[in-house]
Amino acid sequence: MSCEKRIAVVTGGSAGIGLSICEHLLKAGLRVLNLSRRSGPLSHPDLIHIKADLTDAAVLPDVVRQVAAHKPTTLVHNAGIAGAAMLEDVDPADLRRLTQIHLIVPIMLAQACLPAMREARFGRIVLISSRAIIGLAGHGNYSATKAALSGLTNTWALELGPSGITVNLIAPGPIKSDMFRAGVPEGSEREAGLIASLPVRRLGEPDDVARAVMYFADPANGYVTGQTLFVCGGASVGGLTTVVARKKS
Numbered sequence: 001m002s003c004e005k006r007i008a009v010v011t012g013g014s015a016g017i018g019l020s021i022c023e024h025l026l027k028a029g030l031r032v033l034n035l036s037r038r039s040g041p042l043s044h045p046d047l048i049h050i051k052a053d054l055t056d057a058a059v060l061p062d063v064v065r066q067v068a069a070h071k072p073t074t075l076v077h078n079a080g081i082a083g084a085a086m087l088e089d090v091d092p093a094d095l096r097r098l099t100q101i102h103l104i105v106p107i108m109l110a111q112a113c114l115p116a117m118r119e120a121r122f123g124r125i126v127l128i129s130s131r132a133i134i135g136l137a138g139h140g141n142y143s144a145t146k147a148a149l150s151g152l153t154n155t156w157a158l159e160l161g162p163s164g165i166t167v168n169l170i171a172p173g174p175i176k177s178d179m180f181r182a183g184v185p186e187g188s189e190r191e192a193g194l195i196a197s198l199p200v201r202r203l204g205e206p207d208d209v210a211r212a213v214m215y216f217a218d219p220a221n222g223y224v225t226g227q228t229l230f231v232c233g234g235a236s237v238g239g240l241t242t243v244v245a246r247k248k249s
Contacts, residue, residue, distance in 0.1 A: 073117050
């Protein structure tokens, strides 16, 4: 990917998938704004950390102002939180919290980036969803809010295409990350069963997702918009052992 020095915004770029995305963007020559609660292990002269708990609605207006001041033309919304509960145990407060991070945050950040993107007649928006958009037992709130990103992707692609802005969605499957390990411990029986259910017979790495992000972020790929790419080891077509909140009799 060859490009001029551009500004990219990445949410949740301090660990796991987000960290890998930041590393790939920096390697490609972009300046990166990482929005996350902690700075993480990565140090680079073109990396700017903006400390923010994106689940806190009160901090968003200030974050938006800081982002807009940098005039970014690439936005990767990666930050997310899991919420596990069977239907009878779903808590509306949990749904509101997931809606905040999965939907409200990308809308506000996209609004912050739009002026610079329209001025440049160029923009790349990549939203990180989940394989769970096609269903994952015990994770209704998570699946629903991640699936809603598909509606944003398709609609924004229609609205923003004439301005040279592409919008695409990536739906990762089981990826080795802190969020994944919270439910599937390394070396566990659950992990072994999950791997056995995947057509490629391995878990995904953060780099697998980051490489997909780089495809959509590449200035050369301006004819690709409104698309959903599953980076899931075949879980979207070949099956997946579901991880539920708890078993019901």
